[in-house]
Amino acid sequence: MAQTHYRAYQAVGEGKLELVDRAVEDPRPGMVRVVVEACGVCHTDALTVEGGFPGLSYPRVPGHEAVGRIDAIGEGVSRWAIGQRVGVGFLTGRCGDCASCRRGDFVNCSNQAITGLHVDGGYAEMMTASEHALVSIPDTMTSADAAPLLCAGVTTFNALRKSVARAGDLVAVQGIGGLGHLAVQFARHMGFRTAAIARGEGKKDLALALGAHLYIDSAAKDPAEALLELGGASAIVATASSPATFGPLIRGLRPKGQLILVGAGFEPMSVNVSDMLFGERIVVGTNTGAPIDIEDALNFSLLQDVRATIEKVPFQQAPKAYAKMLANEARFRMVLEMQGAA
Ligand SMILES: [Zn+2]
Ligand SMILES: [Zn+2]
CATH class of the missing domain: 3.40.50.720 (NAD(P)-binding Rossmann-like Domain)
Structure with missing residues (x-):
């Protein structure tokens, strides 16, 4: 039977993260749905959880270092397939029409939102993302190893x-x-x-x-x-x-x-x-990079054996992992793991 609900940690303001059940939604045209396997905890998540960033509204699921498998694709998506392992980073995907996009400068697209700040991110068992935000994850790299490379990397x-x-x-x-x-x-x-x-x-x-x-x-x-x-x-x-x-x-x-x-x-x-x-x-x-830059960073990391030092934490302990990061006690990147999280 198809899954009807998934769990997510959403920020509700004043530094609070609450665990909620959400109904599974079909991806809109141009979007894919991803079953998240791992999500890194980045210092920038504080902008969502502590608040104060322009355009932020609550509730909002933080997380912009998400890796998982596509389990549904929206209308018009042809480049990506169900079952493919992908990453979703800080930027939500170019519009293709603004002046920066027309010059090929997708990082500075003026119609681009931020994952986990303006749209829901990866502190969740599922998320949706634009096809233009997706990054292909190399088969030989684990989801937990790939996660921090999507932003910090x-x-x-x-x-x-x-x-x-x-x-x-x-x-x-x-x-x-x-x-x-x-x-x-x-x-x-x-x-x-x-x-x-x-x-x-x-x-x-x-x-x-x-x-x-x-x-x-x-x-x-x-x-x-x-x-x-x-x-x-x-x-x-x-x-x-x-x-x-x-x-x-x-x-x-x-x-x-x-x-x-x-x-x-x-x-x-x-x-x-x-x-x-x-x-x-x-x-x-400098601001992160476009999806193709992230793929370059992942491939370079594989080639040269560059890895983040990570501390893996079960999904249910997201608030603890976030607090540890915020207290500057992470050595060096906290990564939430969803698979097998009871
Ligand atoms: Zn980040
Ligand atoms: Zn644009």
């Missing part, structure tokens, strides 16, 4: 491959957490001279084990100074969730080098303008 992978850094250049990763521990692996495997920056000596062994050539303790030494002594970085990927720490890094760039912002935080970032004028240094933001 593609974000750091794309930041590095879009940067001005070339093979052999010095690249620094600031912050060794959920994003940073992936950025270090990607940087090393893309052929950069990789420096990891974190506070204290506690992350040193881990950073070196992940592939960093060098470790800079930002509590012991100004990291910009340390990078300049090494000739200056072509790119610095700032992954910490403390924008106040970003500005002082700019001085550590070589001329025309880029500070790439991937970590988010609420406080503003301040910049010493002369650090940018002299050396014509650049500050740039």
Whole structure:
């Protein structure tokens, strides 16, 4: 007999997640229905659970690192088939008509919503998604391993491959957490001279084990100074969730080098303008990637054996996993597992 209901954790405001039963719905035209197998817990989920993001309304199911199998397809969907394993990331799929889309820039589609914020996401046994949001998952990668690569993975992978850094250049990763521990692996495997920056000596062994050539303790030494002594970085990927720490890094760039912002935080970032004028240094933001970028990130990860360090948690413990992430206690990505969850 076909399943009539599925369970989901929905955000209802004030930091609360509640478990609900929802009726299974058929996918609308252009959409597919996915039986979720795993969903990563990302720091950005806090925008949904804690509230305050423009366009957010409750109840809303968070989660934009979802992997599962298609079990129904809506009218007009031809590229995807029932039974196929797919991922759904941060962006809900291009419109195809706006100015950015017409220029082939799907990440900046002006009619694109955010999964788990404007539409329901993957903290659920089932979800629906646009055919344009879907990512094909390689057969040899588990759903739990793939999940964090859909947001944290593609974000750091794309930041590095879009940067001005070339093979052999010095690249620094600031912050060794959920994003940073992936950025270090990607940087090393893309052929950069990789420096990891974190506070204290506690992350040193881990950073070196992940592939960093060098470790800079930002509590012991100004990291910009340390990078300049090494000739200056072509790119610095700032992954910490403390924008106040970003500005002082700019001085550590070589001329025309880029500070790439991937970590988010609420406080503003301040910049010493002369650090940018002299050396014509650049500050740039990056937003995850299009589905094809995510497929590239997954395939590169398989090729070079890059993986997130994950802690798997049964679906029923989603609120606990979310709380652990929010308290910065995840080492390094929490992943909800739906299959077999009683
Ligand atoms: Zn995310
Ligand atoms: Zn568009």
